[in-house]
Amino acid sequence: xxxxxxxxxxxxxxxxxxxxxxxxxxxxxxxxxxxxxxxxxxxxxxxxxxxxxxxxxxxxxxxxxxxxxxxxxxxxxxxxxxxxxxxxxxxxxxxxxxxxxxxxxxxxxxxxxxxxxxxxxxxxxxxxxxxxxxxxxxxxxx
Numbered sequence: 001x002x003x004x005x006x007x008x009x010x011x012x013x014x015x016x017x018x019x020x021x022x023x024x025x026x027x028x029x030x031x032x033x034x035x036x037x038x039x040x041x042x043x044x045x046x047x048x049x050x051x052x053x054x055x056x057x058x059x060x061x062x063x064x065x066x067x068x069x070x071x072x073x074x075x076x077x078x079x080x081x082x083x084x085x086x087x088x089x090x091x092x093x094x095x096x097x098x099x100x101x102x103x104x105x106x107x108x109x110x111x112x113x114x115x116x117x118x119x120x121x122x123x124x125x126x127x128x129x130x131x132x133x134x135x136x137x138x139x140x141x142x
Contacts, residue, residue, distance in 0.1 A: 004028055004035045009042050 004025060011017045012025045029036045053059075096102060118126075 003032065004038070006038070006042070009035070009039050012039075013042055013046055 008017070008025065012022065017025070029039055
């Protein structure tokens, strides 16, 4: 078996080789323990270039700003808007009270009350069962 030259191993480490040659070297390193040990020794000696260019920060920030999703910032409500919302809510409440809508709602819910000693969960279950039975009847009539 022919061993790999140090020059080829260094090119492999620095990724300066073609993809098909890369796969050949990887296959050889899997089969040859001597070349694999030589490869590990070269890896230990290898010192990558960790220096940064002068404009690294500027380029990184530019890429980050173009790739980062833009947040939709909702402007905070002003005091006038808050008071307007409260005023509209109070006005609607007064209109609904004066027309008797709330009274009709109380009367309507009073008609559907179960005996007062029944637990709330049973009331909910009875209401749900009644609704489901009504839906089944409607499906049967169609």
